[in-house]
Amino acid sequence: MNQDERYMRTAIEMAQATEGQTSPNPAVGAVVVKDGEVLGMGAHLKAGHAHAEVHALNMAGSHAEGATIYVTLEPCSHHGKTPPCADRIVEAGIKRAVIATLDPNPQVAGRGVEKLKQAGIEVVTNVLKEQADDLNEVFYHYISTKIPYVTLKNAMSLDGKIATVTGESQWITGEKARADVHQDRHKHDAILVGVNTVIKDQPRLTTRLPDGGKNPVRIVLDTHLRTPVETPLIQNPDAPTWLVAGNNVSEEQREKYKAFPHVDILTVASSHVTVEEALHLLGEKGITSIYVEGGATVNDAFLRSGSVQQVITYIAPKMIGGQDAPTPVGGQGIKALKEALNLHIKEVVHIGNDLKIVSKPNR
Numbered sequence: 001m002n003q004d005e006r007y008m009r010t011a012i013e014m015a016q017a018t019e020g021q022t023s024p025n026p027a028v029g030a031v032v033v034k035d036g037e038v039l040g041m042g043a044h045l046k047a048g049h050a051h052a053e054v055h056a057l058n059m060a061g062s063h064a065e066g067a068t069i070y071v072t073l074e075p076c077s078h079h080g081k082t083p084p085c086a087d088r089i090v091e092a093g094i095k096r097a098v099i100a101t102l103d104p105n106p107q108v109a110g111r112g113v114e115k116l117k118q119a120g121i122e123v124v125t126n127v128l129k130e131q132a133d134d135l136n137e138v139f140y141h142y143i144s145t146k147i148p149y150v151t152l153k154n155a156m157s158l159d160g161k162i163a164t165v166t167g168e169s170q171w172i173t174g175e176k177a178r179a180d181v182h183q184d185r186h187k188h189d190a191i192l193v194g195v196n197t198v199i200k201d202q203p204r205l206t207t208r209l210p211d212g213g214k215n216p217v218r219i220v221l222d223t224h225l226r227t228p229v230e231t232p233l234i235q236n237p238d239a240p241t242w243l244v245a246g247n248n249v250s251e252e253q254r255e256k257y258k259a260f261p262h263v264d265i266l267t268v269a270s271s272h273v274t275v276e277e278a279l280h281l282l283g284e285k286g287i288t289s290i291y292v293e294g295g296a297t298v299n300d301a302f303l304r305s306g307s308v309q310q311v312i313t314y315i316a317p318k319m320i321g322g323q324d325a326p327t328p329v330g331g332q333g334i335k336a337l338k339e340a341l342n343l344h345i346k347e348v349v350h351i352g353n354d355l356k357i358v359s360k361p362n363r
């Protein structure tokens with residue numbers, strides 16, 4: 001690994017630490033170096049706050065003159081919520097800029113680099129591009145489609161069951177795997193389940209980590225507003241709860257949720273909620289990423305609609321058996337194997353006694 005990659009790796013690692021908290025902005029890291037000495041470093045911490053380059057340049061102060069800056073994403077050139085970083089880099093007297101990847105945002109693509117070059121700064125791009133792009137898959141997807149990036153999460157036994165024939169499911173995976181689920185919940189803007197899961201599991205869908213964590217918006221696909229008022233999602237206001245219903249739900253059906261200010265009812269344009277319409281509606285409301293936690297009917301609908309960017313499967317070393325015990329994906333299924341959804345496995349990790357497999361649909 002050469003010098004540039006070494007410092008870019010540091011910038012990427014800083015950005016990785018902020019994953020999930022910068023939404024709807026990308027996670028970005030920056031390092032300022034001169035004569036082999038790190039003079040400043042920083043990451044974008046929260047939308048609306050200073051960008052990574054600003055933190056690193058503030059730390060370097062006047063020593064930034066003649067230095068090199070490493071940034072994981074092309075510096076912004078437009079006035080967003082904060083002044084353009086490209087101008088800030090020029091003002092600081094930076095001599096050389098190493099950038100991992102260009103910004104996919106149409107407002108920015110290539111303009112930041114152009115500004116730096118016009119000011120006589122030497123610019124190097126595509127250093128550790130792939131690692132930097134992996135950081136902001138959600139951001140790229142949402143900025144170009146305005147549709148939330150969807151992660152489908154399942155937890156099952158070795159023989160592929162998500163519960164016993166009597167519906168008992170808690171718990172199949174162990175403490176460590178379930179804590180990992182909460183880490184992933186924290187990274188997402190929203191968690192989504194179907195109303196049948198709400199009725200069966202009575203889930204809380206909050207992020208319960210030892211040192212806290214962000215509670216995503218809790219979304220229920222619920223065409224006829226069957227979510228029981230007594231369920232934790234309605235009773236406890238730990239996070240907003242949005243019920244996505246069809247457009248013919250009656251005023252009386254809506255009435256029962258009026259006593260809960262954290263509950264909102266979103267209606268799609270037709271009588272039955274489809275995945276496509278729900279995603280379009282949620283994208284319009286600024287939801288950039290959704291963690292879908294089932295159940296089997298919802299999983300099937302998401303997969304059939306081609307709206308899943310990532311599948312996370314936890315497998316516990318248990319055998320449950322029972323031909324009627326439920327499996328992760330319901331629906332009609334396919335007749336011929338050639339119709340199967342093909343994915344590629346990105347990662348397999350042991351977590352406690354369980355396995356976590358991250359896979360992505362082949363495009």
Ligand SMILES: Nc1c(/N=C/[C@H](O)[C@H](O)[C@H](O)COP(=O)(O)O)[nH]c(=O)[nH]c1=O
Pocket residue numbers: 154155162169170171172173174177178181193197201202203204205206293294314
């Ligand atoms: N049954 C299992 C899971 N079951 C996941 C179901 O969606 C379950 O209803 C919710 O996770 C419950 O949410 P909450 O804890 O109340 O916030 N998920 C897992 O990772 N492992 C399992 O064993």
